[in-house]
Amino acid sequence: MSTQFIQANADxxxxxxxxxxxALPPAKKLIVVTCMDARLDPAAHLGIKExxxxxxxxxxxxxxxxxxxxxISQRLLGTREIAVxxxxxxxxxxxxxxxxxxxxxxxxxxxxxxxxxVDSIDFLEFGHLEDSxxxxxxxxxxxxxxxxxxxxxxxxxxxxxxxxxxxx
Amino acid sequence: MSTQFIQANADxxxxxxxxxxxALPPAKKLIVVTCMDARLDPAAHLGIKExxxxxxxxxxxxxxxxxxxxxISQRLLGTREIAVxxxxxxxxxxxxxxxxxxxxxxxxxxxxxxxxxVDSIDFLEFGHLEDSxxxxxxxxxxxxxxxxxxxxxxxxxxxxxxxxxxxx
Numbered sequence: 001m002s003t004q005f006i007q008a009n010a011d012x013x014x015x016x017x018x019x020x021x022x023a024l025p026p027a028k029k030l031i032v033v034t035c036m037d038a039r040l041d042p043a044a045h046l047g048i049k050e051x052x053x054x055x056x057x058x059x060x061x062x063x064x065x066x067x068x069x070x071x072i073s074q075r076l077l078g079t080r081e082i083a084v085x086x087x088x089x090x091x092x093x094x095x096x097x098x099x100x101x102x103x104x105x106x107x108x109x110x111x112x113x114x115x116x117x118v119d120s121i122d123f124l125e126f127g128h129l130e131d132s133x134x135x136x137x138x139x140x141x142x143x144x145x146x147x148x149x150x151x152x153x154x155x156x157x158x159x160x161x162x163x164x165x166x167x168x
Numbered sequence: 169m170s171t172q173f174i175q176a177n178a179d180x181x182x183x184x185x186x187x188x189x190x191a192l193p194p195a196k197k198l199i200v201v202t203c204m205d206a207r208l209d210p211a212a213h214l215g216i217k218e219x220x221x222x223x224x225x226x227x228x229x230x231x232x233x234x235x236x237x238x239x240i241s242q243r244l245l246g247t248r249e250i251a252v253x254x255x256x257x258x259x260x261x262x263x264x265x266x267x268x269x270x271x272x273x274x275x276x277x278x279x280x281x282x283x284x285x286v287d288s289i290d291f292l293e294f295g296h297l298e299d300s301x302x303x304x305x306x307x308x309x310x311x312x313x314x315x316x317x318x319x320x321x322x323x324x325x326x327x328x329x330x331x332x333x334x335x336x
Contacts, residue, residue, distance in 0.1 A: 076271075
């Protein structure tokens with residue numbers, strides 16, 4: 001991919017404008033947490049411009065997995081709003097942590113290091129989309145490491161249509 | 169932000185085209201790991217289109233923090249290449265985990281739960297940009313949970329110019 005990155009990047013640099021003067025703290029004091037899914041382009045489907053918001057992405061759009069980043073964002077860079085997005089057709093609805101641990105262990109038979117490391121990981125899968133959004137919003141409200149005054153919203157993105165809908 | 173999201177999303181939906189038929193597995197079998205920094209729009213500066221790649225973002229673009237997501241991506245969704253991007257002007261160069269733990273504890277005086285929870289978090293800051301990229305690439309090569317055949321590259325994104333440069 002290196003050649004493709006460099007070609008695409010040359011176009012971006014040619015139209016960079018005055019973005020080099022953007023400040024480090026997000027202008028909208030906003031964090032977006034969403035999934036790593038390849039079909040999602042959150043900047044495009046939410047209208048987020050460079051400088052606006054911290055964007056945290058991981059498998060599922062897990063708020064729990066994002067906690068380290070959220071603490072840094074809030075305490076050092078002044079964000080005060082968090083929008084959590086999960087999406088239809090998410091891979092996290094399709095497996096269990098035990099399934100995935102078995103796949104990894106079967107690919108490394110007899111490897112005790114692999115078994116021990118993978119058994120220690122909670123893959124944070126979920127069984128119901130809307131409930132998973134509510135649970136993540138609840139986690140952020142309840143965590144004593146998240147600022148109490150944080151405005152938290154929860155959303156679903158529809159990969160079939162590109163539409164967003166607010167759940168919480 | 170809800171109103172702004174909904175307005176911007178309406179434009180995206182109006183131009184959604186045939187993206188509703190994109191497959192779940194990333195077409196380029198690629199994972200991009202990069203920072204949550206507000207000044208970064210990886211889809212734009214790397215030319216990543218919807219459907220191409222998993223994009224994992226966290227504070228610093230930490231490969232270690234991304235491991236859960238990387239395992240899911242490789243074992244369940246077939247990715248075989250990882251590109252790690254860190255960037256100039258990163259907040260992770262400006263503090264220590266102990267500094268941040270003190271900030272959180274001082275905001276919650278006498279709260280043993282907060283102290284215990286925040287003391288358990290490694291905030292994964294780094295002291296040197298290029299070295300942090302090399303260290304993350306090394307982590308991915310050495311982790312027994314990452315597939316051996318993975319092609320791993322390491323890059324720096326320059327917030328001052330929009331340019332990327334390959335380190336590893």
